[in-house]
Amino acid sequence: MKFFFRVIVIGATVFFCCGCAMGGSGSRENASAGGAGDLEGQASGHTWQNAAGMQNDTAAGQDRETARQYVDTAMGTVIQQTVYASEDAASDFFERSKALLTGLEQEELSWRLDTSQVWRVNAAAGSEEGCGVSEELAALLQECLELYGRSGGAFDITLGPLTRLWDIDKWAAGGADDEEGFRPPSAEELEDALRLCGSDRVRIVSPSSEGEETKIFLPEGMQLDLGAVGKGLALSRIGSMLEEGEGISGAVISLGGSILTFGGKPDGSSWKVGIVNPFDTSSNVGILSLEGQWCVSTSGDYERYVEADGVRYHHILDPATGYPAVSKVRGVTVLAKDGLLSDGLSTACFLLGTDRGMKLAEEYDVEVLFVMSDGSIVMSEGMEPYFTKL
Ligand code: ADP
Ligand code: MG
Secondary structure, eight states, X not given: OOBOOEEEEETXXXXXXXXXXXOSOOEEEEOOSOOOOOOOOOOSSOOEEBOSOOOSOOSTTTGGGSEEEXXXXXXXXXXXXXXEEOHHHHHHHHHHHHHHHHHIIIIIIOSSOTTSHHHHHXXXXXXXXXXXXXXXXXXHHHHHXXXXXXXXXXXXXXXXXXXXXXXXXXXXXXXXXXXXXXXXXXXXXXXXXXXXXXXXXXXXXXXXXXXXXXXEEOOTXXXXXXXXXXXXXXXXXXXXXXXXXXXXXXXXXXXXXXXXXXXXXXXXXXXXXXXXXXXXXXXXXXXXXXXXXXXXXXXXXTSBEEEXXXXXXXXXXXXXXXXBOOOSEEEEEEEESSHHHHHHXXXXXXXXXXXXXXXXXXXXXXXXXXXXXXXXXXXXXXXXXXXXXX
């Protein structure tokens, strides 16, 4: 599989670009001034551009102001990390963030790997003993159940039987035409799968005495799928690592459709995060200008889909019907301080549409922007100061 990476400098403005397919191992580069080129490529959910502030002098004292980039794959998507730091601090960070992501997938979230807690919770579905989980995972599940309630059941992490029936994991990121062998499930298959879903039937039982674990009980046949929040959670954890760590003055981490900004750039200018145009994913509908720590997540019908017999089936499913959600919305971007919120709410708001989605965003105190199927843009009032239309 192909994997490529470019650092491009245009005058004083630096664009980091990544056009990629899955696979391959990570590549590291120092971004240095010099050369010229055009903006090309993008991460799957956003492009981001890093305006000005780059130093090509890496002498001591300026070392921390050098942007260093690491591109790799993690959690089934592309991760592009750029930090302003010394070489040692950057390489230490890249190593630790890689370990964090690998651990998160292998030990906590993956439903495919029998080493993960989610796998064990799923395997214990229907058992009387339930399954003990870490406090972190219990807290994550609790937040997801809360979002299930607040979204009126639209956001549902128990759709595992349904996402497996559709075989969403096999669909190419970015979409595929007439995927070989794809056929939509029958109404009967969907009904059968839907009967196994429903977050209201998940039980989380707190430990009765110290030293015991929180237990999760799923009814028989239910399977968790944390695809809607995994990347956001990963960004939150990386955010904490950056906060606690030393020697990194600024960072932008892009993990599939979610982006984390941290700290600042040497010249004090803001981070620029592009919001992809769902009608032409090689362009942006606008840019968010952000300072300090933020998480930006986008959910859209163009991110992962398959087309068969002229019909497009995308990866955000309506728990009421079992089919991809029918919506006037093509893409939703949520801006939040926390990655779990930005990721979870972008999926939820896609399903809820503008009126209910906007209300939900307000309840959670996050900002939201909808790109509608007629091309119009609808956003919360608090998003306006950050957004520049292109
Ligand atoms: P992406 O992972 O591409 O950024 P999202 O964050 O919107 O996109 O999450 C979509 C994923 O969430 C799907 O691939 C599937 O695993 C899961 N999912 C699909 N429909 C729902 C839903 N209604 N509620 C919760 N999770 C969902
Ligand atoms: Mg999401």
